[in-house]
Amino acid sequence: MKLFFSPTSPYVKKVLICADELGLSDKIELLPAKASPVLRDQSIVAKNPLGKVPTLLTDEGVALFDSRVICEYLNDIADADLFPKDKRAKWNAIAMQALGDGLLDAALLARYESFLRPQEFLWKDWETGQIDKVKSCLADFENNTSKDSVFHIGHITLACGLAYLDLRFDYLDWRASHPKLKFWFEEISKRKSFAKEWSLKE
Amino acid sequence: MKLFFSPTSPYVKKVLICADELGLSDKIELLPAKASPVLRDQSIVAKNPLGKVPTLLTDEGVALFDSRVICEYLNDIADADLFPKDKRAKWNAIAMQALGDGLLDAALLARYESFLRPQEFLWKDWETGQIDKVKSCLADFENNTSKDSVFHIGHITLACGLAYLDLRFDYLDWRASHPKLKFWFEEISKRKSFAKEWSLKE
Numbered sequence: 001m002k003l004f005f006s007p008t009s010p011y012v013k014k015v016l017i018c019a020d021e022l023g024l025s026d027k028i029e030l031l032p033a034k035a036s037p038v039l040r041d042q043s044i045v046a047k048n049p050l051g052k053v054p055t056l057l058t059d060e061g062v063a064l065f066d067s068r069v070i071c072e073y074l075n076d077i078a079d080a081d082l083f084p085k086d087k088r089a090k091w092n093a094i095a096m097q098a099l100g101d102g103l104l105d106a107a108l109l110a111r112y113e114s115f116l117r118p119q120e121f122l123w124k125d126w127e128t129g130q131i132d133k134v135k136s137c138l139a140d141f142e143n144n145t146s147k148d149s150v151f152h153i154g155h156i157t158l159a160c161g162l163a164y165l166d167l168r169f170d171y172l173d174w175r176a177s178h179p180k181l182k183f184w185f186e187e188i189s190k191r192k193s194f195a196k197e198w199s200l201k202e
Numbered sequence: 203m204k205l206f207f208s209p210t211s212p213y214v215k216k217v218l219i220c221a222d223e224l225g226l227s228d229k230i231e232l233l234p235a236k237a238s239p240v241l242r243d244q245s246i247v248a249k250n251p252l253g254k255v256p257t258l259l260t261d262e263g264v265a266l267f268d269s270r271v272i273c274e275y276l277n278d279i280a281d282a283d284l285f286p287k288d289k290r291a292k293w294n295a296i297a298m299q300a301l302g303d304g305l306l307d308a309a310l311l312a313r314y315e316s317f318l319r320p321q322e323f324l325w326k327d328w329e330t331g332q333i334d335k336v337k338s339c340l341a342d343f344e345n346n347t348s349k350d351s352v353f354h355i356g357h358i359t360l361a362c363g364l365a366y367l368d369l370r371f372d373y374l375d376w377r378a379s380h381p382k383l384k385f386w387f388e389e390i391s392k393r394k395s396f397a398k399e400w401s402l403k404e
Contacts, residue, residue, distance in 0.1 A: 038331040049338035050304040064293065068270070069300045076289050087278050091266070098271045102252040112328075123323040126314075129240040136251035 002057040003070075004044050005030040005200060010104050010164040011067040012054045013198075017156050018071040020193035022078035028056075030200050037112060068097065071153055082153045089150070096154025099137055103161045106133035111168050134165070134172070142178040159188050204259040205272075206246050207232035207402060212306050212366040213269040214256045215400075219358050220273040222395035224280035230258075232402050239314060270299065273355055284355045291352070298356025301339055305363045308335035313370050336367070336374070344380040361390050 001024075006012050019025045033053045034041045040051040047063040048055040056064045056073070064070050075082045084090045110130035113122060141158060162185050165174050175182040188194060203226075208214050221227045235255045236243045242253040249265040250257040258266045258275070266272050277284045286292045312332040315324060343360060364387050367376050377384040390396060 036331075038327045040331065040334060045338055049301065049342040050308070050335055051338070052304070062293075062297075064297055066300050066304070069293070069296050072296065073293055076293070091264075091271070091275055091278070094271050094274065095264075095266055098268050099251065102254070102268070106252070117325050117328065121323045121325040123319050125240045126319065129238075129242065132242060133252055136247055136253070140251040 001027055001059055002029045002031050004033040004035070004041075004047075004053045004055045005198070006033050006035060006053045007199060008167065009035075009053050010108075010160045010167075013163065014067050014156055014160045015054045015056070015070050015074070016196075016198050017160065017193045018082060018153065019074055020196055021082060021151075021156070021191075022074050022080050024074055024078060025196075030198065031057075032200055036116070038116070068101070071156075075153070081150070082156070084150070084152060089152075093152035093154045096152075097157045099140065100154060100157030100161045103134055103137035103141075104157075104164060106130040106137070107161070107164055107169065110134070131172075134169070137161075138174055138178055138181065142181045145181060145184055155188060159185060159194060203229055203261055204231045204233050206235040206237070206243075206249075206255045206257045207400070208235050208237060208255045209401060210369065211237075211255050212310075212362045212369075215365065216269050216358055216362045217256045217258070217272050217276070218398075218400050219362065219395045220284060220355065221276055222398055223284060223353075223358070223393075224276055224282050226276055226280060227398075232400065233259075234402055238318070240318070270303070273358075277355070283352070284358070286352070286354060291354075295354040295356045298354075299359045301342065302356060302359030302363045305336055305339040305343075306359075306366060308332040308339070309363070309366055309371065312336070333374075336371070339363075340376055340380055340383065344383045347383060347386055357390060361387060361396060 003015065016025065019028055033044055035044055035051055035053045044053065044055055045051040047057060048065050050065065052065060054065065054067055054070055056070045058064060064073055072083050084093055107130070110127050113127045113130070145158065162174065162181070165172055205217065218227065221230055235246055237246055237253055237255045246255065246257055247253040249259060250267050252267065254267060256267065256269055256272055258272045260266060266275055274285050286295055309332070312329050315329045315332070347360065364376065364383070367374055
């Protein structure tokens, strides 16, 4: 399989952690990508009209995206339980994934607003609205995330969300006001898949 | 069940069509909502930190979102096949759903740029980038959508995408350059679930 890769995309990270947890990372070749909402990468667009990373090319030549679809596909071919087979457990896992993806979507929109958009077009209310979403998500995760449930796609997504806040939103200092989440993230970061680093071959 | 409702949200429409196809629409009570990225609806935020529609409250009091999670939940409780049980068919369906959601995400961002954001902060390159995504998706759907495959969540999503373009992007005149998609949409629009209209009780 081949994966359009960006070293800083939290959604690419989510897919790669998922693949590593499933024992599939050696089967995925990383492809260079320069995806941006305003300068579209035509090598990706040729496979995925949205021109986004992550995009996976399966061994059968099918292009799969977005991260949710890729992760579920990888889980299926590994016949694993990151998407639990029990329905109630699955709803819980995919709901947590949706909240984590929502945190990331909001964080990315805030990032595009403050770093991609020319300064003169910055609309502070938009950025504030997105950051408010991030904060509401953090408060919810603080109250509802426990480390003792079975490991699943929701946990991977949340961890990628927190790692992205560390990368781009240092100023939020999320650990200071979320002690349970801080502890949870420390624990989950010990997993081999989270410690691993990915890069393109030279 | 209860669903935070907006009459113009394409994602709410997707959930309601899904529910109707599954014979579940009579079991869903619609709740008023005023979700906006900059003025967050606190009645939704109390249940869903992202403050977005659609948000479903199950009979057990669990809040589920986003549209993908809600549709899969409804499909599961109806024990139906809008998310096919066969894995290969499911990958195909959820990949098509992801492309349709991607079209909608891009269309909504373009809409926010041109109608929600104050004119002086409009960044044309951003709007153009999003509309380019919509056009790439349409071209892909034109080449790859056939009406003879089994009906699934991907078809519902695409139809909601096209209906949203009719509602907000008249100027794109998508039918003119996508004759196969135009025919496909005419056919699928004949389904009872697509013709139905939803509104809040007085």
